[in-house]
Structure formats: structure tokens, C-alpha cells
Amino acid sequence: MSSSPDRRDPSRRAGRWLIGAALSLLMLAAGADAGRDRFDRWTDATPMPPLEVATGTQVLARDGSLLRGFQVGDGIWRLAPPESGVDPRFLQMLIAWEDRRFATHSGVDGRAVMRAALQAVWNGRIVSGASTLSMQTARLLERGPTADWQGKIRQARLAMALERQIGKDGVLALYLRLAPYGGNTEGVRAASLMWFGKEPARLTPAEAALLVALPQSPETRRPDLPTRRQAALSARNRVIDRAEAEGIIDAEAAASARNTPLPETRRPFPAHAALLADRLRRARPGDTVIRTTIDADLQRVTEALLSRAVTRYGSSLSAAAIIADHQSGEILAELGTAEYGSTPRDGFVDMTRALRSPGSTLKPFVYALGFDDGLIHPDTLIEDRPAAFGRWQPENFDLQFRGTVTIRRALQESLNIPVVRVAASIGPARIMAALRRAGMRVEMAGDTPGLAVVLGGAGVSLHDLVQGYAALAHGGRAVSLRDTPVPFDAAEKAPARLVSPAAAWQIGAILSQLPPPNGRQTGRIAYKTGTSYGHRDALAIGYDGRFVIGVWMGRADGTPVPGAFGGQLAAPILFDLFDAVGPESRKLPAPPPETIIAANPQLPASLRRFTAAGETSLARRSDGTVRDDPLTIAFPPDGAEIELMTENIPVRVRGGVPPFTWLLNGRPAAIATPDSATQIPGSPGMSELSVTDATGATRRARLRLIRP
CATH class of the missing domain: 2.60.40.10 (Immunoglobulins)
Structure with a gap:
């Protein structure tokens, strides 16, 4: 028994199928003309799938650019188009290639359907399709089968219903989110980031053409696979040919686009300020767009600087940094780890929020309180000699004593005995209260603070240290650092005062005279370094007239780093970051009028030499x-x-x-x-x-x- 002609010839069978679908669709159009009211009611009664297309959370920089995107719940990379929109030339190419009468049909293009059917019969194979962008969007929304003519009818009905309900712009917006680009990537924005590492707001003709061509067959046209690059190249160039024929690009641009190489690899999705983005997403689980105060360029520079720095010290060293504007409190760059996701570097631990020993970085606050209390002046003489405070006998880091020194020298050389003598007169409880007024959370082993706190015997995060130094930089008033913009209707609270403007200025004047690393200019930046017990933490924190920056280096698990000092590891990075801030950096302020500026002999007798409590x-x-x-x-x-x-x-x-x-x-x-x-x-x-x-x-x- 011989087979029927249709069974022997699949292309003829496809042509007959397409004619059947075409006749059905044309009958729909005819029915629409014969009975418009009945047809409208039938269209309006179309069962609609959910039109809310889930997109991954976007964490944005202050300029609206993407810092980090997240996958949707099913693991798909699908992002809403950027606020700046999609390149208009891409949209022109898309419509010219997929649906030239998109602006005029009602969801189904009867002319395209009949043309495709006749071409199939004449050529004995399917030459062109007839799906409109609206029908493709309907298929993507349904995610159901459309291999039979009934599926096409259902798709056509949904396409017409979509156009009536959300209009052309709505249909196009859905397509731009749902178009498949292979694997777990959907939508033009995710595809542009994956293939070109850029937003789709501005695309070259070659890039736009590839993004138009891929959704038709995303897996067989993958440009990153050698066996499929030719298919990708041919499809892209056909789109370029159509764009040239339609006058979207000229001959010169078309020739240049055809000669443009295809991308060879898939790029990783942006993950700048990754740990900050993680934290904000956890704090705002319902938000799909989270805006931050981060400066995208400064963030990338910070990440590059710290990545280069840690590579010089082995695979387990990590680093963290915060750059903030102490005038506004805005965090401009934040890096919680030098290598996000790295197992050796504990790349999922946010070291801007981890409690670590502050080393000597709390000493400026003790001296500032002493200035305010009238206990000391920068040129007050104080003893750096062996001393006991109860059972505790602190020593200097180098186990040496300098004898009689000025407060200025004691702070610049980070001597331990003088600061403990001043702290004993002020009282640990009062020091702790002042630190908390500056927004610093200081964790101790016991409930009662002791003098050892001022030498690093407590836990403080890098974020809180930077916030405390911001208060010193801001004339002694507390500054609340923030990583997201302040709502317009937010009520402003009067900042708490940590110390007087004169005391804050005196600290800055002393710290600005510390010799900077690598021969840089003295006097531009007030900074302090710190090294925790056992060389576990290396810190450097500094400020100028506008910015405050903190750098931490060490191992996230607290393992000692032999020979690591804040001045050697962290301070050079601190100054590199100030260089990165560039010309916006400002000079340190002039002294307030009430500041006592005098050498030791001209000071009041009570300020010439420090007298400790109890003496x-x-x-x-x-x-x-x-x-x-x-x-x-x-x-x-x-x-x-x-x-x-x-x-x-x-x-x-x-x-x-x-x-x-x-x-x-x-x-x-x-x-x-x-x-x-x-x-x-x-x-x-x-x-x-x-x-x-x-x-x-x-x-x-x-x-x-x-x-x-």
C-alpha cells in the first residue's frame, strides 16, 4: 500500500497546515467585518494569562545604572528594560524584521498569513512565517504548544485581546521582557548585558541586529559555540540586509556591521557592590528596583584597587572599603570583600559590617573629648612612661617609652600610655557614650567598659568607624551614613554633637601632619591607622574637607597576618582612593574662632602639663x-x-x-x-x-x- 503524498513530503504537509491556519485566521477577520460587535465580545472574553511578568530585582547606582541584577524565582535572568529605554534603532530593526505592519494590524496580519501560505504551497516548503509580534508575545505569555492550527488560533485570539487591552506599547514592552535568548536568559536587557556587557540603550547596528536575530532560534544561533557561530552570523547579517533595505541604516553602516566580529563568550552579569546589594535586597524583599547613593564609576575604581592590592598578599587576604561624603552622609562606594564569592577569601562575608578590633583608631576620639573638657591641648605635655591602671599595665606597640611628649606627638605616634592616662581622667563610660552619639556600636566582652577599649579592646565595624570619623570631619556633629536616597518627605533630625568644632579641628590638624605613604603631600588628608592585636586587622581611616574613607585589610576568619600593619597595608590604598575621588576633594577647613592656638609656654598653666585623675x-x-x-x-x-x-x-x-x-x-x-x-x-x-x-x-x- 503506497503512502499518501503528504506523508512522503513533510514540507507539503507543512504548507497545507499553514493554509489551514491561514484560512482560519482569515475567517476570523471576515467574521470581524461581518459582525463587529459579536467579534469584539468574543475577543474581550479571551481567557488572559497573567500580564505581570516577574523581573529580577535591580540595585541601581545614583545615576540609574545597574550595579547588580538578580534572577527571578525560577532562575531566569529577566530584567525590566532600563530607565533610559532601548535603542530606537533596535526597535526599528525588530519591527522591520518581525512585523512590518505592526503599527496597523489588530494583532493578526492577514496579508502576512496569506503570503506565507501561498509561498509554502508554491515552494513546497515554509519560506516565511506569519506570526506578528503580538502573536509571538501571546505565545511567550502562554508558554504553551502552538504546533497545530488550533494553537495558532488561540494565539491569534490572545494577540488581538492583548492589543485591545494594553495597546501596541504594552505588547512591545512584554516582548522586550520575554523574548528568549537561550538558556536561562530572557529579554533584551539581560541579553545585551550577557553578550555585550552593556545596557541596550545604545547599541551598534551589529549588536542590535544580533539581538533581533537570536530569539527566532536562540540555541542554534549561539555565537559563543564554534559549531553555531556561522548560523548566528548568517542570521545577524540577514537582519542587517533588511535594515539597509528599509533605510534604517545606510550602506556604509551596513557594511561595517557585517564586518563586525560576533561576541565569543557570555559575560557575567554585573555584580558591583555585591554584598551591599545582597543586604538591601534582603531588607526590601518586595522591591524590584532599589536605588542607592553609590557612584558607579567610583565603585568600579574601588573594586579594581582592592582587587589588585590583595593579590600581592596571597589567596586568603581580603579587604573592605567605604567612601562617603561627610557633608551629606551619602555612601559613594562600598566594598565588603575584595573578591565576591571567593572561597579562600571568604568572599561572602561583608567586612564593612563585621565587628573587628579597631586597633588605635579610637584614640582621636579620646583626645577630642580631652580637648573639650579642658584637660589637654595639642601642645600639652604628658608622660609616656610605665604606668599601672589598677592591675593593667599597658605598653606601647614597640615596647619603648618616649618620656615627656606633647599630646600632638602622642597621637601622631599612636602611643598607648598617654591616651590611657587621658582616658582614665575622662572615664570609660563617658567615652563609650560619646562613641555611641557618633553612631558607633562598640561591643565589649563584659557589660562595663574598661580602659582597654581605647586600645582596640572591643569590636567595631568599619562602617561605624567611618561614621565616627565623619563626625570629626563634620566639625564634631554626628553624621548618619546612608546607602539609599532620603525620601523627599523624610523628617530631618538635628544631628547630635560629639565634640566642639574646635576639638574636632584640632584632631584634624594633628592627623593631617602625619607623613603620608609613598611620599605624597602632607596636610591634605587627616588620617589614622590601626593594627589589632596579633596583626589580625590593618586599618586606615581618613578625611579631607568633603570625603571620609575607611579601609580594612586582613583575613575574614580572624587568622593573624604576620607583619601586617595598618600603615603598610591599608594606608597606601586609602590614599589611592582619595586620588580616585579626584578634583572634587576639598581642603581641610580653617580653625574655628574659639580655637586656642598657642605653643606650650603660652598656654594657661593648667594646659601646659597633663595632670591625671587622682594625681x-x-x-x-x-x-x-x-x-x-x-x-x-x-x-x-x-x-x-x-x-x-x-x-x-x-x-x-x-x-x-x-x-x-x-x-x-x-x-x-x-x-x-x-x-x-x-x-x-x-x-x-x-x-x-x-x-x-x-x-x-x-x-x-x-x-x-x-x-x-
Whole structure:
């Protein structure tokens, strides 16, 4: 028994199938003309699949560019088109290639259907298709079979319903999200990022043509597979030919596009500020677009710098960095690990938020509080000699002692004994309270803070250290760092004051005179380095007139890095990052008017040499004999609350040797007064009062001044 002609000739069978589908579709069109109302009702009653196409979360830089995209729940790379849109030339090529009458048909192009059917019969094979962009979008939405004519009818009905419901622009937007590009990649944006490493807002003719050609057969036209490159090249060039014929590109552009090589590999999707993006996505699970304050260019430079830096020190070293604008609090670059995803470097651990020892980086805060309290001045002399604080006997990092030094030198050389002596007078609890006012979370082993905190005996994150230094850079007022824009209707809170502008300026002036690494210019950046016990953490934090930057280097698991010092590892990267900020960097500010700028001999006697808490300075007569009436503040008593009846408050001493110098909150209030009683100006709030006599003996009292 012989076979039928259709069974012997698959192309003829396909042609007959296509004619059947064509006649069915033409009957739909005829029915539409004969009975428009009934046809409209039938179209409107079309069962609609969900039109909300899930797209992966996008974390955007401040300029709207993509920092990192995420896959949708089923593992598909599908991203909404960029805010800047898709290259208009790509859209022109797409319509010219897929659906030239897209603007005029109602979802089904009857002329294209009949043409395709007649061509199939005449040639004995399928020469061209007849699916419109609307029908292709319907098929992509349904994700169902369309191999029979009933499937085509269903697809056509859905295409017409789509056009009636969401219009041409809506159909095109769905296609741009759903078009298949092979594997787990859908949509023109994901495809452009995968093949070209760029957004589809601006494409070359060759790039646009490839993105038009691939969805027709994405797996058989993969340009990254040698066996399929020729198919990809031929398909792309046919699109270029059509674009030239339609006048979308000229002959010269077409020739250049045909000679453009195809991409050879699939590119990884962007993963800048990857750990920050992870954190924001977890915090905002329902958001598909998350905007940040990150500067995309600065972020890429930061990632490149830190990646190069760690490669010099083996496979297990990691690094982290934060760059922020201390005027606005905006974080401009943040890198939690030097190599995201790296197992040897613990590339999934965010070292900007991990609690680590701050080393010596808390010392500036102690001295700033001492300046505010009138305990010290940058040129105050202090002893760097062996000392015991209870059972604790701290030592300097190099196990050496310098004898008598200035506070300035003690901070610049990061000496331990002087800062502990000052911290003992201020009190650990008050230091901790000040750090928390600056937005720093400091974790200790016990509930009660000890003096060891100031030498790194606590846990602080790099983020919080940078936030604390931002307060010093911002004139002593706390700065709240943020990585996302502030909503327009957000209420602004008055920032807390950490220290006075004068104290903050004095710290910056001291730190800016530290010799920079690699022979750079001194005085441009105030910075401090830190090295934790056992060389586990190397830190460098600095600021200029606008930016504050922090760098951490070490191993995420806390393993020591022998020989690692903050000044050697982290400081060079810190200055490289300041160089990367470029001309926007600003000079450090001038001193506030109330700042005491004087050499040690010109300072008030109480500020010439530091007297630690518990130490007694005996008043002596000119002949060297000891007076039996030591200096005492007779009024106001310590802890008093005084109503300000006028702008001045009365003060009085008992004993001591005149003249007397009075300071209120570290600022001179009355200098070298011969009498034991005088008046000094005051303002409401907690205040620290100190008096020094001619022998250098000093007494202090804390008081609260209130309005009646």
C-alpha cells in the first residue's frame, strides 16, 4: 500500500497546515467585518494569562545604572528594560524584521498569513512565517504548544485581546521582557548585558541586529559555540540586509556591521557592590528596583584597587572599603570583600559590617573629648612612661617609652600610655557614650567598659568607624551614613554633637601632619591607622574637607597576618582612593574662632602639663614650701544646678596661689585674675568648669546651667 503524498513530503504537509491556519485566521477577520460587535465580545472574553511578568530585582547606582541584577524565582535572568529605554534603532530593526505592519494590524496580519501560505504551497516548503509580534508575545505569555492550527488560533485570539487591552506599547514592552535568548536568559536587557556587557540603550547596528536575530532560534544561533557561530552570523547579517533595505541604516553602516566580529563568550552579569546589594535586597524583599547613593564609576575604581592590592598578599587576604561624603552622609562606594564569592577569601562575608578590633583608631576620639573638657591641648605635655591602671599595665606597640611628649606627638605616634592616662581622667563610660552619639556600636566582652577599649579592646565595624570619623570631619556633629536616597518627605533630625568644632579641628590638624605613604603631600588628608592585636586587622581611616574613607585589610576568619600593619597595608590604598575621588576633594577647613592656638609656654598653666585623675598638685610658696590651703573650687560646687539670672555666673576659689585662670568647657573664660572671686559667661546646658592657679594646680567641677 503506497503512502499518501503528504506523508512522503513533510514540507507539503507543512504548507497545507499553514493554509489551514491561514484560512482560519482569515475567517476570523471576515467574521470581524461581518459582525463587529459579536467579534469584539468574543475577543474581550479571551481567557488572559497573567500580564505581570516577574523581573529580577535591580540595585541601581545614583545615576540609574545597574550595579547588580538578580534572577527571578525560577532562575531566569529577566530584567525590566532600563530607565533610559532601548535603542530606537533596535526597535526599528525588530519591527522591520518581525512585523512590518505592526503599527496597523489588530494583532493578526492577514496579508502576512496569506503570503506565507501561498509561498509554502508554491515552494513546497515554509519560506516565511506569519506570526506578528503580538502573536509571538501571546505565545511567550502562554508558554504553551502552538504546533497545530488550533494553537495558532488561540494565539491569534490572545494577540488581538492583548492589543485591545494594553495597546501596541504594552505588547512591545512584554516582548522586550520575554523574548528568549537561550538558556536561562530572557529579554533584551539581560541579553545585551550577557553578550555585550552593556545596557541596550545604545547599541551598534551589529549588536542590535544580533539581538533581533537570536530569539527566532536562540540555541542554534549561539555565537559563543564554534559549531553555531556561522548560523548566528548568517542570521545577524540577514537582519542587517533588511535594515539597509528599509533605510534604517545606510550602506556604509551596513557594511561595517557585517564586518563586525560576533561576541565569543557570555559575560557575567554585573555584580558591583555585591554584598551591599545582597543586604538591601534582603531588607526590601518586595522591591524590584532599589536605588542607592553609590557612584558607579567610583565603585568600579574601588573594586579594581582592592582587587589588585590583595593579590600581592596571597589567596586568603581580603579587604573592605567605604567612601562617603561627610557633608551629606551619602555612601559613594562600598566594598565588603575584595573578591565576591571567593572561597579562600571568604568572599561572602561583608567586612564593612563585621565587628573587628579597631586597633588605635579610637584614640582621636579620646583626645577630642580631652580637648573639650579642658584637660589637654595639642601642645600639652604628658608622660609616656610605665604606668599601672589598677592591675593593667599597658605598653606601647614597640615596647619603648618616649618620656615627656606633647599630646600632638602622642597621637601622631599612636602611643598607648598617654591616651590611657587621658582616658582614665575622662572615664570609660563617658567615652563609650560619646562613641555611641557618633553612631558607633562598640561591643565589649563584659557589660562595663574598661580602659582597654581605647586600645582596640572591643569590636567595631568599619562602617561605624567611618561614621565616627565623619563626625570629626563634620566639625564634631554626628553624621548618619546612608546607602539609599532620603525620601523627599523624610523628617530631618538635628544631628547630635560629639565634640566642639574646635576639638574636632584640632584632631584634624594633628592627623593631617602625619607623613603620608609613598611620599605624597602632607596636610591634605587627616588620617589614622590601626593594627589589632596579633596583626589580625590593618586599618586606615581618613578625611579631607568633603570625603571620609575607611579601609580594612586582613583575613575574614580572624587568622593573624604576620607583619601586617595598618600603615603598610591599608594606608597606601586609602590614599589611592582619595586620588580616585579626584578634583572634587576639598581642603581641610580653617580653625574655628574659639580655637586656642598657642605653643606650650603660652598656654594657661593648667594646659601646659597633663595632670591625671587622682594625681595631686601641691600649691607651693615662692620659697618652695608647701602651702597648707590647697586650691579648691568654693562655688559652684561639683554637680550643682545654677539658674542663669544674667549672662554671667559667679565663681570663687578657696586656697591656691593667684592669679587664677578659669576655663568653661575647655575655653578660656577668665585669664590670670588676681582675685579669688570673679564672674564668667555661661550658657544653658551641662558644663565642665576648671580653674588653675599660678603653680599649675587644677580643680574641676561639673554643673548644669538652666534658664529661670
